[in-house]
Amino acid sequence: MVALLLIATMTDLRRRRIPNAIPAAIVLLSAALMVAEPAQALSPGWSASALGALFALVTTLPGHAFRALGAGDVKLLAACGVALGWPGTALFVILWLMMLAVLGVALRLLGRGDAYPAAPAMLASAFLLYLLDVLLETRYESLQ
Numbered sequence: 001m002v003a004l005l006l007i008a009t010m011t012d013l014r015r016r017r018i019p020n021a022i023p024a025a026i027v028l029l030s031a032a033l034m035v036a037e038p039a040q041a042l043s044p045g046w047s048a049s050a051l052g053a054l055f056a057l058v059t060t061l062p063g064h065a066f067r068a069l070g071a072g073d074v075k076l077l078a079a080c081g082v083a084l085g086w087p088g089t090a091l092f093v094i095l096w097l098m099m100l101a102v103l104g105v106a107l108r109l110l111g112r113g114d115a116y117p118a119a120p121a122m123l124a125s126a127f128l129l130y131l132l133d134v135l136l137e138t139r140y141e142s143l144q
Contacts, residue, residue, distance in 0.1 A: 018073065027082050
């Protein structure tokens with residue numbers, strides 16, 4: 001997912017568009033992982049994936065309705081919801097909103113205008129989520 005988010009970030013920065021192939025690839029890879037290894041820790045499961053995608057859509061569609069987010073941003077975040085499942089998507093969305101706010105303030109201070117891409121914040125959130133997972137797992141293992 002991170003590699004695809006990196007590609008989405010690069011195209012979002014260059015063209016201000018996220019090709020539909022990127023969210024589709026995330027969903028297809030997630031589905032393939034769930035079919036291949038249904039009990040695997042990397043696979044959230046079908047119902048958790050559906051809830052993650054639904055949560056991502058519910059939280060981003062209002063932003064799209066008010067033209068604060070593009071359709072590509074909504075689709076990409078929903079695809080991440082499929083990959084992360086529930087409740088991972090909730091934490092991902094919170095981190096994404098925080099990163100988006102930091103990015104927005106930084107660009108405003110630099111005088112870069114009102115519109116800015118959302119994919120870089122998703123990429124940063126994916127890295128933060130990974131780091132949190134590693135830190136919490138290490139902490140948990142040290143307690144045992």
